[in-house]
């Protein structure tokens with residue numbers, strides 16, 4: 001990432017977003033902060049439901065907020081949870097959701113102390129199926 005917003009600031013925003021998590025069933029709070037290529041930042045959190053299967057992940061909420069406001073080109077997404085010992089890692093569904101919008105953007109998986117693990121979407125979902133396979 002370059003001059004737009006520091007990695008540390010994007011991660012901090014993902015931890016702030018975690019405060020809005022609606023997770024009464026799992027009690028597992030997740031926040032995300034997404035940086036678009038034009039420098040706009042969107043945040044989101046997981047949103048669970050009494051019909052448990054309807055819960056949605058923080059990453060899907062956040063990417064959907066951006067796409068629904070016209071953004072499809074992303075530089076990075078930061079993800080936050082309360083786990084002190086593990087970096088929060090996106091589920092398989094979220095990896096596919098990210099992959100829809102490219103393979104070479106960055107995913108920062110963080111801990112509450114701000115430490116992080118950086119991977120590209122392609123690192124997290126190699127040999128993937130994507131829009132290029134359908135939109136020929």
Ligand SMILES: O=c1ccn([C@H]2C[C@H](O)[C@@H](CO)O2)c(=O)[nH]1
Pocket residue numbers: 023026028029030045046047048055056057058059079088089090091094
């Ligand atoms: O990367 C992740 C992992 C889990 N969750 C949510 C889904 C569910 O609400 C709760 C427990 O799995 O955490 C996310 O939002 N993102």
Ligand SMILES: [Zn+2]
Pocket residue numbers: 057058059090091092093094095
């Ligand atoms: Zn997920």
